[in-house]
Amino acid sequence: MVPASFVPFSHNCDSPPPLAVSLRAARLIYGDLTLFDRLDLELSGGCFTCLLGPSGIGKTSLLRLLAGLTSSSISGELRGSDGRPLTGRVAYMAQQDLLLPWLKVLDNVMLGSRLRGERLDRQRALDLLARVGLADYALARPDTLSGGMRQRTALARTLMEDRPVVLMDEPFSGLDALTRLRLQALAAELLAGRTVLLVTHDPLEALRLGEHVLIMNGRPATLSALPDLPGVPPRDPSDPAVQAAYRAILRRLEVA
Amino acid sequence: MKGLWRGFLTLVSLLLVWQLVVTLGDLPPYILPDPWAVMLALWHHGESLFHHAGVTALEIVLGMLLGTLLGCGSALALSYSRRARRWLLPVLIASQAIPVFAIAPLLVLWLGYGMGSKIAMSMLILYFPVTANFYDGLRHTQRGWLDLARVMLPEPRRWAVLWHIAIPAALPALASGLRIAAAVAPIGAVLGEWVGSSAGLGYLMLHANSRMQVDLMFAALFVLAALAVGLYFLVDTGLKRLLPWHPTIPETEID
Numbered sequence: 001m002v003p004a005s006f007v008p009f010s011h012n013c014d015s016p017p018p019l020a021v022s023l024r025a026a027r028l029i030y031g032d033l034t035l036f037d038r039l040d041l042e043l044s045g046g047c048f049t050c051l052l053g054p055s056g057i058g059k060t061s062l063l064r065l066l067a068g069l070t071s072s073s074i075s076g077e078l079r080g081s082d083g084r085p086l087t088g089r090v091a092y093m094a095q096q097d098l099l100l101p102w103l104k105v106l107d108n109v110m111l112g113s114r115l116r117g118e119r120l121d122r123q124r125a126l127d128l129l130a131r132v133g134l135a136d137y138a139l140a141r142p143d144t145l146s147g148g149m150r151q152r153t154a155l156a157r158t159l160m161e162d163r164p165v166v167l168m169d170e171p172f173s174g175l176d177a178l179t180r181l182r183l184q185a186l187a188a189e190l191l192a193g194r195t196v197l198l199v200t201h202d203p204l205e206a207l208r209l210g211e212h213v214l215i216m217n218g219r220p221a222t223l224s225a226l227p228d229l230p231g232v233p234p235r236d237p238s239d240p241a242v243q244a245a246y247r248a249i250l251r252r253l254e255v256a
Numbered sequence: 257m258k259g260l261w262r263g264f265l266t267l268v269s270l271l272l273v274w275q276l277v278v279t280l281g282d283l284p285p286y287i288l289p290d291p292w293a294v295m296l297a298l299w300h301h302g303e304s305l306f307h308h309a310g311v312t313a314l315e316i317v318l319g320m321l322l323g324t325l326l327g328c329g330s331a332l333a334l335s336y337s338r339r340a341r342r343w344l345l346p347v348l349i350a351s352q353a354i355p356v357f358a359i360a361p362l363l364v365l366w367l368g369y370g371m372g373s374k375i376a377m378s379m380l381i382l383y384f385p386v387t388a389n390f391y392d393g394l395r396h397t398q399r400g401w402l403d404l405a406r407v408m409l410p411e412p413r414r415w416a417v418l419w420h421i422a423i424p425a426a427l428p429a430l431a432s433g434l435r436i437a438a439a440v441a442p443i444g445a446v447l448g449e450w451v452g453s454s455a456g457l458g459y460l461m462l463h464a465n466s467r468m469q470v471d472l473m474f475a476a477l478f479v480l481a482a483l484a485v486g487l488y489f490l491v492d493t494g495l496k497r498l499l500p501w502h503p504t505i506p507e508t509e510i511d
Contacts, residue, residue: 067407088410098400101501102424112408115416141501161408 018046018195019080019089019164021066026076028061035061036221041214043165045081048188048196048233050210052203054253057221059199060169066197067092067167080165091161093168097154099142105129106138109157128156132186148179152186159190166191168198172205181237184209188234203249207242209233217253224252289471294478297471304460309479312456315371315445316487319378320437326379327386327433334387335394336418352384356444364452374448374456381444382437386430393429397422428502431495438491442484457483 021043028035035058043049053059065074067090080086099108107114109125129138132152142150151171158166171187172180187198188209200206206213211233213226226245229235235242271291277283278290285293298305330348333340356377363380367373405417449458457480464472496504 064403067403069403069406090407092404092407094400094403096400098398098404100401100421100424101503102427102499111404111420115405115408115413115420116410117413117416143501143503 018193019082020045021080021086021165021195023066024077026062026065028058028074030073034220039221039223041223043195043197044212045195046193047211048191048198048209049212049214050206051197051199051214051216052206052249053201053216053221055201057216059216063167063169063197063199066090086165089163090165090167091158091163093154093158093166093171095170095173097150099150099153101142104139104141105134105153108142108153109160111157112161125160128159131190132156148175148183151175151183155187155190164195166194166196168196170200173200173202185234203246204237207245208235208237215249215252286468286470289474293471294474297475298478301472301475305475305479308455308457308460309483312445312449312458312480313483315374315456316378316441319375319444320382320441322375323379323382324386324434324437327383328390328430330387331390331394334391348384348387351380356381356447360447360451363448369452369454374445374453377448378441378444381440385436385440386433389433390426390430393426394422397425401425427499431499434491434495435488438488442480442487446480
């Protein structure tokens with residue numbers, strides 16, 4: 001049995017003092033149903049952590065708690081490694097791209113500044129769009145884009161926020177296999193150095209992207225860490241080490 | 257082009273049926289004039305019809321403008337403040353529950369025979385659909401967008417979220433309200449003219465009716481219908497232009 005609380009090391013993470021995140025005594029109860037209770041989660045600073053678990057286990061709720069999107073049924077103590085709350089230091093990317101259909105791609109990327117009433121940095125938004133491969137679509141309306149392009153726009157919007165912590169809730173699950181692989185590689189490249197938590201139900205995605213992989217399982221759910229894989233993400237899904245870890249995960253999730 | 261042809265065909269067949277009813281029923285002109293007589297009335301009373309149609313059109317347009325402003329303001333207040341909901345919601349429902357027909361004489365008494373009472377009547381009749389639709393749209397902003405805004409904003413800024421997300425997201429719902437408004441606004445204006453007025457198509461119809469000029473009455477009715485349909489198409493086309501991002505099912509899929 002792996003203990004419920006887990007403190008990962010930060011040996012293979014490069015940037016100097018990135019913000020780590022700690023969540024203590026998280027609890028989610030719907031009536032008689034306890035999805036998790038006294039759950040502890042640590043995100044090491046500057047690392048890409050993947051949280052893997054079956055549907056309905058409470059992954060999304062846990063992520064929402066980290067993002068500050070709380071409701072009455074969920075609670076927990078959340079703070080950064082500097083002891084301050086995370087408010088205003090988190091960017092969030094959901095499974096839906098959440099693009100506003102009436103705004104052009106460029107304006108969607110700048111949504112955060114617009115809401116906060118800040119000066120709009122068009123040049124930076126255009127640069128980010130170029131980095132996600134959408135330089136030519138800055139003035140397009142979202143409904144003219146494909147699913148993959150829309151999710152790229154959402155990635156650019158997330159990067160535009162320039163926050164130390166990035167939380168992603170199955171951002172690639174709605175895409176076709178090839179587009180998904182490309183976007184995973186792009187996300188790994190562009191989010192390097194930030195403290196990332198990516199929630200997914202796809203073991204291969206977790207193994208491909210995670211510097212650390214956590215498995216959430218059981219009811220009430222507990223977290224356990226997978227041994228860190230060799231190599232730098234994005235890993236090749238056909239890598240033998242990835243394949244071996246994949247089989248191990250399936251055994252642990254009692255699927256195989 | 258095809259739509260125009262279809263409209264023309266519908267019109268011609270309706271006129272044919274009308275003529276058949278008059279001929280076969282052997283109806284005297286003071287009960288139901290034939291289409292030709294109405295055409296002649298349109299021609300002979302053209303100037304007067306044009307004048308009265310202008311008055312009615314102005315009443316309708318002003319009623320729509322003011323009613324829409326009032327409706328939008330109410331919907332925003334309703335969605336923004338709980339106190340407004342508690343106080344304004346009963347008023348909103350009452351405004352729909354009390355028949356405009358019942359208070360029309362009162363409005364004429366208070367606001368006089370001129371345009372004021374007609375504009376008020378139009379406003380009253382379209383206030384509810386505009387407010388209800390817009391308010392409904394404002395209440396149903398996609399959850400994900402609001403979550404995204406909450407994460408982006410370190411401290412809550414309700415006006416920013418309302419202005420940048422909730423209001424644009426509710427515009428298609430408001431557009432539905434405006435389409436209904438365009439359809440009912442003429443009813444309000446004409447109703448007001450019937451109760452008491454000295455100008456407008458409603459006045460002209462009543463006047464013609466009392467002097468047994470049934471052909472003129474039909475002509476006025478015809479102009480009113482054209483006005484109402486024209487207004488609806490204008491509003492509908494304008495809204496489609498203004499909200500190009502709003503997904504509608506292409507016509508080819510309905511056919």
